[in-house]
Amino acid sequence: MSEQASRTLDALRADGRRVTTARRLVVELLARTSEHLSADDLALRIHHAHPEIHLSTVYRTLDSLHEWGHVQHVHQPHGPSFFHLAGAHRHLVCERCGRIRDVPAAEFDALVARSREHYGFELHLAHAALAGRCGNHAQETACTSPTAT
Amino acid sequence: MSEQASRTLDALRADGRRVTTARRLVVELLARTSEHLSADDLALRIHHAHPEIHLSTVYRTLDSLHEWGHVQHVHQPHGPSFFHLAGAHRHLVCERCGRIRDVPAAEFDALVARSREHYGFELHLAHAALAGRCGNHAQETACTSPTAT
DNA sequence: TTCGATGCAAATAGTTTGCATTCTA
DNA sequence: TAGAATGCAAACTATTTGCATCGAA
Numbered sequence: 001m002s003e004q005a006s007r008t009l010d011a012l013r014a015d016g017r018r019v020t021t022a023r024r025l026v027v028e029l030l031a032r033t034s035e036h037l038s039a040d041d042l043a044l045r046i047h048h049a050h051p052e053i054h055l056s057t058v059y060r061t062l063d064s065l066h067e068w069g070h071v072q073h074v075h076q077p078h079g080p081s082f083f084h085l086a087g088a089h090r091h092l093v094c095e096r097c098g099r100i101r102d103v104p105a106a107e108f109d110a111l112v113a114r115s116r117e118h119y120g121f122e123l124h125l126a127h128a129a130l131a132g133r134c135g136n137h138a139q140e141t142a143c144t145s146p147t148a149t
Numbered sequence: 150m151s152e153q154a155s156r157t158l159d160a161l162r163a164d165g166r167r168v169t170t171a172r173r174l175v176v177e178l179l180a181r182t183s184e185h186l187s188a189d190d191l192a193l194r195i196h197h198a199h200p201e202i203h204l205s206t207v208y209r210t211l212d213s214l215h216e217w218g219h220v221q222h223v224h225q226p227h228g229p230s231f232f233h234l235a236g237a238h239r240h241l242v243c244e245r246c247g248r249i250r251d252v253p254a255a256e257f258d259a260l261v262a263r264s265r266e267h268y269g270f271e272l273h274l275a276h277a278a279l280a281g282r283c284g285n286h287a288q289e290t291a292c293t294s295p296t297a298t
Numbered sequence: 299t300t301c302g303a304t305g306c307a308a309a310t311a312g313t314t315t316g317c318a319t320t321c322t323a
Numbered sequence: 324t325a326g327a328a329t330g331c332a333a334a335c336t337a338t339t340t341g342c343a344t345c346g347a348a
Contacts, residue, residue, distance in 0.1 A: 018322050018327060039313080054330050059313065061328090075226040077277045080312060092270045103268060111260045119252060120284035121241045127280040128226045135269035167347050169303060188338080203305050208338065210303090229337060 004085060005031035008070050015068065022057045023065070025050060030071065030085050036100045038080035075128040091129035096137035100129065153234060154180035157219050164217065171206045172214070174199060179220065179234050185249045187229035224277040240278035245286035249278065 005028045009019050017023075025046050030037070037045075039062055043055040062083050065071035075081050076093055082100075089102040108125050115123045154177045158168050174195050179186070186194075188211055192204040211232050214220035224230050225242055231249075238251040257274050264272045 013323095016323090020322070020328060022329075040311095052330075056314075056331080057329055063314095064328095075224075075280075077224040092264070092268065092272070094270075095273065095276065101268060101270060103264075107263065107267070108260065111257065114256065115241070115252075115281070118256070119241065119250060120287070121243075121250060121281055122287040123241070123279055123281040124244065125279065125281075127244065128277060130272055130274065130279075131224075131276040132264070132270050132272040132274075138269070138271040162348095165348090167302065169347070171304075189336095201305075205306080205339075206304055212339095213303090 001028055002031040008065075008085065011070065012068070017064075017068070021050065022046075022053050022061050025053065026058060026061045026065070027070070027085075030083065036074070036082040036084065036091070038082050040080060042083070072126055074126065077129070077131045090125045092134070093129040093131055094134035094137055095131050096133060099134055101134065150177055151180040157214075157234065160219065161217070166213075166217070170199065171195075171202050171210050174202065175207060175210045175214070176219070176234075179232065185223070185231040185233065185240070187231050189229060191232070221275050223275065226278070226280045239274045241283070242278040242280055243283035243286055244280050245282060248283055250283065 008027050008031070009024060012019050012023065026042060029042055029045060035041075039058050040055065042062075043053065043058045046053050046058070062071055062073065066073045066083075070086055071083050072086055073081055073083055074091055077095070079098065088105045090105050090108060092101040092103060093099070094101075105125070108123070112123045112125070115121045157176050157180070158173060161168050161172065175191060178191055178194060184190075188204065188207050191211075192202065192207045195202050195207070211220055211222065215222045215232075219235055220232050221235055222230055222232055223240055226244070228247065237254045239254055239257060241250040241252060242248070243250075254274070257272070261272045261274070264270045
């Protein structure tokens with residue numbers, strides 16, 4: 001098991017949460033992969049060895065882990081949300097091919113500061129992927145209005 | 150009818166599209182309001198005077214108007230998408246109260262330019278609202294991991 | 299009069315919930 | 324062994340689709 005996984009599970013125990021098979025499997029899987037997995041993806045992979053773990057349990061597990069600050073839940077404009085262990089990067093998702101690119105959170109520091117100063121609005125860019133076109137699809141007609149940037 | 154509405158409908162005619170009751174009502178409603186209305190919201194309001202206009206027609210109408218560049222379709226991290234006539238602002242949505250704040254697209258110019266230069270990624274910030282906390286709810290625990298900005 | 303648009307019903311994707319049962323601490 | 328977590332089924336929200344009919348050009 002990765003160090004990140006055992007650290008997360010230890011934190012659960014330390015906080016008096018129960019470490020169940022489902023939680024252990026979800027945390028290990030998230031720690032092991034760099035992919036952007038949906039609840040359904042996670043359930044499918046877990047089912048190979050543990051067919052008894054139900055999709056709704058995966059959802060509840062992710063909900064709890066998110067609530068306790070161990071997991072980030074990222075919304076996409078199209079398709080299901082994906083999940084990953086708490087980290088410091090943000091996501092760019094291509095409207096055309098769906099590929100997700102990780103970029104350091106620091107890229108957005110100036111914007112976050114300006115939003116706070118100008119609008120009193122605290123941006124949480126981890127909460128939703130930013131949509132657009134990756135290099136391969138930037139030329140094609142945008143999936144937005146002509147006047148849109 | 151507002152000038153913006155008739156301009157949009159004229160553009161449809163000029164492009165050889167049919168101007169139907171549903172399309173006229175959707176365009177007029179979008180032109181008249183500054184609210185952020187979902188397909189369901191639009192259908193409900195249209196139903197007062199035109200109960201025969203079906204929700205699926207509203208969806209198809211919005212789809213078409215979007216495809217032809219007259220309407221923007223904005224995704225939210227929670228809840229339904231909302232729609233508005235093509236314009237140049239972006240949206241900040243509060244994770245707590247759901248209130249949506251319009252901000253000028255120019256606020257994001259620097260970020261859009263940097264994304265293009267550093268990552269070859271063409272951001273379409275009109276396509277999805279940016280999540281965070283409005284002034285009234287900025288203090289409360291974030292709906293994201295502790296390490297998240 | 300033609301073909302695009304609509305009404306309606308049914309299907310779909312993603313997610314949530316109620317409740318009896320199981321299992322961790 | 325108490326109460327948290329789970330399995331399963333069913334509900335739910337937002338959205339899409341198939342198909343017969345209608346109506347704008």
